[in-house]
Amino acid sequence: MQAYQISQFGLDYLQPVQIADPKPGPGEVLLRVRAASLNYRDLMMVRGHYDPKLRMPRIPLSDGAGEVVAIGDGVTRVRLGDRVAGLFARNWQDGAPSAQKIRGAMGGDIDGMLAEYVVLPENGVIHFPAHLTYEEASTLPCAALTAWNALFTASSVKAGDTVVIQGTGGVSIFALQFAKLAGARVLGTSSSDEKLSRAKKLGLDEGLNYKQHPDWATWVKENTGGEGAEVIVEVGGSGTFSESIKAVRMGGTIAQIGVLSGIEDKLSLVPILMRQIHIVGIHVGSRAMFTAMNRAIEVHKLKPVIDKVFPFAETVAAYRYLETAQHIGKVAIRL
Numbered sequence: 466m467q468a469y470q471i472s473q474f475g476l477d478y479l480q481p482v483q484i485a486d487p488k489p490g491p492g493e494v495l496l497r498v499r500a501a502s503l504n505y506r507d508l509m510m511v512r513g514h515y516d517p518k519l520r521m522p523r524i525p526l527s528d529g530a531g532e533v534v535a536i537g538d539g540v541t542r543v544r545l546g547d548r549v550a551g552l553f554a555r556n557w558q559d560g561a562p563s564a565q566k567i568r569g570a571m572g573g574d575i576d577g578m579l580a581e582y583v584v585l586p587e588n589g590v591i592h593f594p595a596h597l598t599y600e601e602a603s604t605l606p607c608a609a610l611t612a613w614n615a616l617f618t619a620s621s622v623k624a625g626d627t628v629v630i631q632g633t634g635g636v637s638i639f640a641l642q643f644a645k646l647a648g649a650r651v652l653g654t655s656s657s658d659e660k661l662s663r664a665k666k667l668g669l670d671e672g673l674n675y676k677q678h679p680d681w682a683t684w685v686k687e688n689t690g691g692e693g694a695e696v697i698v699e700v701g702g703s704g705t706f707s708e709s710i711k712a713v714r715m716g717g718t719i720a721q722i723g724v725l726s727g728i729e730d731k732l733s734l735v736p737i738l739m740r741q742i743h744i745v746g747i748h749v750g751s752r753a754m755f756t757a758m759n760r761a762i763e764v765h766k767l768k769p770v771i772d773k774v775f776p777f778a779e780t781v782a783a784y785r786y787l788e789t790a791q792h793i794g795k796v797a798i799r800l
């Protein structure tokens with residue numbers, strides 16, 4: 466079969482290879498991968514910015530969906546022909562996270578989805594709603610689940626709440642869609658006015674260009690009667706965290722997800738305690754959260770937002786497209 470591997474860091478070293486077809490053992494399923502989707506993590510992984518000790522050669526990329534084409538002995542969860550997505554962290558089935566549960570993440574600790582076939586334990590796959598294409602389903606395991614966790618586990622967004630999203634990438638656009646399902650109002654920042662108008666067509670209530678207005682917390686306050694937002698979906702990292710502290714309301718939640726602008730920040734701790742802010746670190750989510758998310762996607766017939774689909778042969782171009790940050794929502798690869 467064909468796969469992509471990296472044998473050293475850098476997009477130039479992400480190369481197609483021919484390797485033996487994998488075979489499922491007891492309790493495992495063989496997936497014919499039909500689509501994969503890119504997360505910023507996948508780019509960091511290949512560049513060597515995510516895990517400098519990554520074992521190589523490695524098949525990268527965490528998120529994919531496909532068809533079950535063979536099953537090993539003892540498999541009861543899926544049948545031949547089932548349409549499933551992989552789990553990002555197969556060991557986190559439910560309950561609170563632990564070091565053991567978040568070990569074994571796809572496209573990092575273990576090989577990922579950039580292959581025509583992958584073998585996964587039956588606990589490592591999940592059915593997805595029938596109205597979704599393989600490309601759409603491939604966007605769920607990391608980006609969608611992270612946004613879901615931020616809004617409904619790390620916080621509990623309700624109708625009438627205000628949620629702030631930062632930028633218009635995969636996690637943020639899912640957060641927009643899920644927050645709208647819950648009846649919340651969504652304020653969003655972006656580097657681009659054009660992206661903001663596209664996000665408004667997806668339900669964004671108000672938008673602000675953070676390049677022109679890096680002090681966007683003032684704008685959030687103005688748009689919330691001076692109170693601040695109930696939830697901030699924080700993907701910016703060190704460049705945005707101080708603003709998030711100012712923009713969140715008293716007793717509100719900052720769901721700390723991303724580090725797009727850097728990983729270290731100097732900040733004053735006083736507002737965190739005086740304003741009783743909840744800061745919750747998010748690491749994707751569990752299978753139980755995925756199941757809950759699928760129910761909501763099914764009921765509302767929600768469609769993930771895919772900016773562009775690349776053929777498998779143009780996988781490197783897909784990574785380069787994500788790198789330029791021209792997209793809104795997700796970038797997918799069709800196999």
Ligand SMILES: NC(=O)c1ccc[n+]([C@@H]2O[C@H](COP(=O)([O-])OP(=O)(O)OC[C@H]3O[C@@H](n4cnc5c(N)ncnc54)[C@H](OP(=O)(O)O)[C@@H]3O)[C@@H](O)[C@H]2O)c1
Pocket residue numbers: 503504505506607608611631632633634635636637654655656657660675700701704705721722723724725726747748749750787790791792794
């Ligand atoms: N903790 C977790 O479990 C978890 C899970 C998924 C993702 N993440 C992290 O979350 C972040 C986003 O991931 P993603 O896959 O959604 O990325 P993505 O699809 O590549 O989106 C990136 C977008 O973020 C916006 N952006 C870039 N720098 C920004 C800044 N300084 N302030 C505000 N927005 C900025 C840009 O949108 P505009 O052009 O519209 O500004 C850019 O297009 C990454 O750091 C990723 O590693 C963490």
